[in-house]
Amino acid sequence: MLPKEYRLKNKSAFNATYRIKKSFYKNGIIMFAGKISNVPVHTKIGFVVSKKTHKRSVKRNRLKRLMRESIRLLIKNGYNFHNRQSLIFVGKSQALGKSFDEIDNSIKLLLKELD
């Protein structure tokens, strides 16, 4: 789990992020981006892999853990996420079964799109 200040909670917060309708797709991963804040904040990040993606929870948890690990390493290196209030990463069936390197590269490419 990420530290508490980085976690995206609450259904209303998720809905608020979705309503911005700003999304990017790369290699089976969709990124939803929230509002841009003027003040530096801790960006709240959520991970979603729906049950429709795969029936078995082991496969879904694996994908979420790989995405979370990639983000954790970025936070550790001091990445600022361009002052976004919130981000949501949605894993799709194309991303299942891929290695950590592939997931990591996809997420870095997605974050570059924010500029």
Add this chain to the structure above:
RNA sequence: AAAAGCAGUCGGAUAAUCGCGCUUUUUAUUAAAAGUGAGGAAAGUCCGUGCAUCCAAGGACAUACCCCCGGAGAAACUCCGGACGGCGUGAGCCGGUGGAAAGUGCCACAGAAAUGAAAUGCGAAGCCGGUGUAAGCCGGAGUCGGCUUGCGAUUCGCAAGACGAUUAGGACGAACACUACGUUGGCUUUGCCGGACUGCCAAUGGAUUUAUUAUCACAGGCGAUGGUGCAACGGUGAGGUAAGAGCGUCACCAGCGGUAUUGAGAAAUACCGGCUAGGUAAACCCGGGUAGGAUGCAAGAUAAAAUUGAAGGUUACAAAGGCUGUCCGCCAACUUCAGACAUAUCGCUAGCGGUUAUGAGUAAUUAUAAUCCCAGACAGAUGAUUAUCUAGAAACAGAACACGGCUUAUGAGCUGCUUUUUUAU
């Protein structure tokens, strides 16, 4: 050695770096240390419990579930042991296994008939004998009786002959006759002779038929055989009969009832009896047994906040509504829509607990003692990378209140017992 059956085990390991949840302690809001952290199925949600809230004065009927016997268990579409049935050469495996003799329904097509079953209405006219009627065939042989003749001789026997009886009927056997054909011989036809053919006659040969036949009438016996079908009032074989039949006949088998023995019981074995009862209850149902109902931890409890609408509908006569599915009975209110709130703590993990030892029991299980504390999150913790090894590529798969089962998924192996076959000694 190979192929099987059953039971059990394992469910990656080590190291480095970067990380996560919970608990405790120390510090004190920045953290640090220590401990601990997914499964045999956590899965499917197919059963059963605990726990929690709401409802229920109560009665009756429904309803749901269970169904060989004994035991275990809190209970169970649970487990253990046994009985019976089925499958397999076998070790073993499988089985929702009360009642079809309480009643109802169904059994398509085919078939005479499919269940208060029993017809001859299907086959070339069911099979069988009897009587009658009609037509046809034979009219003989055998048997018996005395007589005559001959032979042998014991009052008798044998052979031949004709006569009579049986008998004017018979149809048991055999023969004759009849029919067609072959062979041989003779006769016949023409003016004459010869031959062939035809016809006739005789002998002979083998073959066929050889006494009954009737789609007739009457009164009966029979439930067999063929055919239909999953199934036809028990099956196979023999005896028996005019033909037949479990036919108060027989053997074997299936089923039913009774008695005896064994067993705790399901049941088994033996004997006897009568002589037979279609299938389906995973169709309704009948019998026996069990169950207050509903909702599921997002149940629910506490604290804090909020608890709104000039909204609508039904009813207060009757109807409708609520209280358990229905009825009796009881109650006076019930309800829709929109909006708002949805935070924290508890519930929450010490339990029908785990491990070990001993005792009881065939076993399931249980008793006693010792010892251990072993996830508890809330956008949700077990991860990532690298190296080495087993087996260059590690299966199925992730707790969300808990427990007991069942079912399903599962890689590479390992261990024990048992069976069958083959080979060797």
Add this chain to the structure above:
RNA sequence: CGGGAUGUGGCGCAGCUUGGUAGCGCACCUCGCUUGGGACGAGGGGGUCGCACGUUCAAAUCGUGUCAUCCCGA
């Protein structure tokens, strides 16, 4: 977590209650009609009834298990 429903030709659905014959519409193929196409008319092909086991003489239908899909509540 709990509750409910559905799997039948290429597609959408009947038939299941009460077991014996699998049918309808669109689509497809052939022929006709038309100058040609569409529409229309006539004819035809195509289905392991999701899968497995069982009950029964006989199963799409009855029973059990299993797989997949969809919906609902909080």
